[in-house]
Amino acid sequence: MERRQFLAASSGYALAALGLPDLDSITRRTRLQADSTVRVGRGEVTAVRQMTRALGDAAAELGGGHARHLVVHYLNADVDRWLNGTWTEAVGRDLYAATAQLVHLAGWMAQDEGNQGLAQQYYAHSYSLAAEARDSELSATALRGLAVQAIDLGHRAAAVRLSEACVDEARQLNDPKALAYYQVTLSDAAARDGDRRIATHYLAASQSNIERSAPEPGESWASHFSIGRWAHHSGMILAQLGDYEAAQDHLHHALDVHGLDRRRSRAIVLADLGTVRLRQDDVDGALAAWHEFLDCSDGIRSVKVEDAVQDMRARLSRLRAVAGVAELDERAAAR
Numbered sequence: 114m115e116r117r118q119f120l121a122a123s124s125g126y127a128l129a130a131l132g133l134p135d136l137d138s139i140t141r142r143t144r145l146q147a148d149s150t151v152r153v154g155r156g157e158v159t160a161v162r163q164m165t166r167a168l169g170d171a172a173a174e175l176g177g178g179h180a181r182h183l184v185v186h187y188l189n190a191d192v193d194r195w196l197n198g199t200w201t202e203a204v205g206r207d208l209y210a211a212t213a214q215l216v217h218l219a220g221w222m223a224q225d226e227g228n229q230g231l232a233q234q235y236y237a238h239s240y241s242l243a244a245e246a247r248d249s250e251l252s253a254t255a256l257r258g259l260a261v262q263a264i265d266l267g268h269r270a271a272a273v274r275l276s277e278a279c280v281d282e283a284r285q286l287n288d289p290k291a292l293a294y295y296q297v298t299l300s301d302a303a304a305r306d307g308d309r310r311i312a313t314h315y316l317a318a319s320q321s322n323i324e325r326s327a328p329e330p331g332e333s334w335a336s337h338f339s340i341g342r343w344a345h346h347s348g349m350i351l352a353q354l355g356d357y358e359a360a361q362d363h364l365h366h367a368l369d370v371h372g373l374d375r376r377r378s379r380a381i382v383l384a385d386l387g388t389v390r391l392r393q394d395d396v397d398g399a400l401a402a403w404h405e406f407l408d409c410s411d412g413i414r415s416v417k418v419e420d421a422v423q424d425m426r427a428r429l430s431r432l433r434a435v436a437g438v439a440e441l442d443e444r445a446a447a448r
Contacts, residue, residue, distance in 0.1 A: 122229035124271035127259045130237040131278055138245050139209060143202040151198030153208060161192060161211040162332075169218050173375045177225025178414025184219045188212075209246035213239045214334060217255055224262055227416040233262060250291055253282040254334050257298050264302055272302040273311075280315075291335035293322035297346045304353040316350055319343065341371030345382050352389050360389050377418065380410035384421035391428060400437050407444050422448060 168184055192212055200208060220235030236258040243251035256279035263272035276299035283295050296319035303311035323343045330337040348363030364386045373379045387402035403425050410418045426445050432438045 122233045122262060122266055124263060124266075124268035126233055126237070127263055127268070127271055127275060130240050130256075130259060131275075139205045140202060143200070143205055146199050151194050153195045153198040153200040154204060155207070157195050158204065158207045158211050161195075161208070161215055165211070165215045165218055172218065172222050172225070173377060176377050176413040176415030176418065177222035178416075181219065181222040181226065184215065184222060188215060188219065206246045206248075209242045210248045210251055213242035213246060213248065213251045213255065216242060217251075217258060217334065220258055224258075224265075225415045225417060229262065229266065233259065236262070249282055250286055250288070250333055250335055253279045253286075253291070253295055256282060257295055260298055260302060264298075264305055269302070269306040273299070273306050273308070276302040288331070288333070288336055289322035289326040290331075290338045291333070293319040293326065293343055294335045294338040296322065297343060297350070301346065301350050301353075304350050309354060312350060312354060316347055320347065339371065339373075341367045341373045342378065344371060345373070345378070345385070348389070349385055352385075352392070357389055357393050361386065361393065364389060376409055377413050377415055380406055380413060380418055381421060383409055384418075384425060387425065388428070396432065396435055400435075400441055403441055404444075407441075407448070410448075 164187055168180060168187075171180055192215065195208060196212065216235050217239040220232045220239060223229075223235060224232035236255050239258070240252055240255035243255055256275055260272050260275035260279055263269075263275055276295075279295045280299050283291060286292060296315045300312045300315035300319060303309075303315065320343075323338075323340050326340070328340070330339070344363045344367035348360045348367065351357075351363060352360035364382055367373055367382050368379065368386070373382060383402050383406035387399040387406060390396075390402060391399040406421070406425070410422070422445050426442060429438050429442045429445075
C-alpha cells in the first residue's frame with residue numbers, strides 16, 4: 114500500500130471508486146482456498162481492531178503526521194499475511210471489515226500529513242474492502258473520506274456526488290450518529306457548491322439525528338461522531354452560508370458546552386472561531402481565540418493545523434496596526 118512519491122489527488126479517481134466492487138470475492142476465496150500455514154480466527158480480527166483503536170487515538174490527539182509508519186508496517190507485516198491466510202467466510206468478512214477500518218485510518222493519516230494522492234488510494238481501497246465485507250457503514254465512511262478530501266481540494270461537484278453516494282450507502286443504517294455524520298458532510302459539500310437548499314435540508318436532517326443519538330461512543334468509526342464534533346461541522350456550514358452569529362454559537366457549544374477532548378480537534382475549532390469572530394469585526398475576540406489555538410496546537414503534526422496557521426497569518430497581515438497582532442504573528446512564525 115505504501116508509495117514513496119507524492120500522488121496528485123483527482124476528482125476523476127475519487128469518482129471511479131464508486132464502481133461496484135467484487136461483492137462475491139470473499140465467498141469465492143473461501144471456496145478456493147489452498148492449504149495455508151496461516152490460520153486466521155477471531156483473535157486476529159480482534160488484534161486488528163485493537164491496533165486501529167490505539168493508533169487512531171494517537172493520531173486524533175497528535176495529528177496524522179505521527180505514527181503513520183506504524184500503521185503501514187502493521188498492514189504489510191501482519192494484516193497482509195492474514196488476508197492471504199485460511200479463514201471461514203464469517204471470519205473473512207470480519208477480517209475484511211477490520212482491515213477496511215485500519216486502511217481508512219492510514220488514509221486519514223496520509224491526508225492529515227499532506228499526501229493527498231496516497232490518502233485517496235487508501236480511501237478507495239478501504240471502500241473496496243468494506244464493500245466486499247458487505248458492511249454498509251464502513252463503505253459509507255470510506256466514501257465520506259473521499260468526499261471530505263474533495264471538499265478540501267475544491268472539487269465541488271465531485272464532493273457533492275461522493276457525499277450523495279455516502280448518504281445513499283447509509284440509507285439502511287439505524288445508528289443516528291452515523292446518519293448525522295454522513296448527512297452533515299453532504300450539507301457541507303452542498304454549501305461549498307452554493308446549493309443553499311440542499312445544504313440546509315441535510316443540516317437539519319443531521320441535527321435531528323445527532324439530537325436523538327446516545328452520548329456514549331460505540332465500537333464503529335461513525336459512532337464516535339459526537340455532538341461536539343457535529344457542532345463544529347455545522348458551525349462552519351453556517352459560516353459558509355453567511356450566518357456568522359449562529360456559527361459562533363455552534364463553535365461555542367463545540368468548545369465549552371460539549372468540550373472536544375482531542376487536542377487536534379480543539380485546535381482546529383479555535384482557529385475557525387478566530388476567523389468567524391474576525392468576520393463579525395470582533396478583532397479582540399479573534400486574537401484571543403487564535404492565541405488559544407497556538408497554545409493548543411503545540412506539537413501537533415497536521416497539515417490542517419499548519420494550513421490554519423498560514424490562514425491566520427494571512428489575515429493578521431491586514432491588521433498590522435492593531436495592538437497585539439505583531440506579538441501573535443511572532444508566536445505563529447516561531448512554531
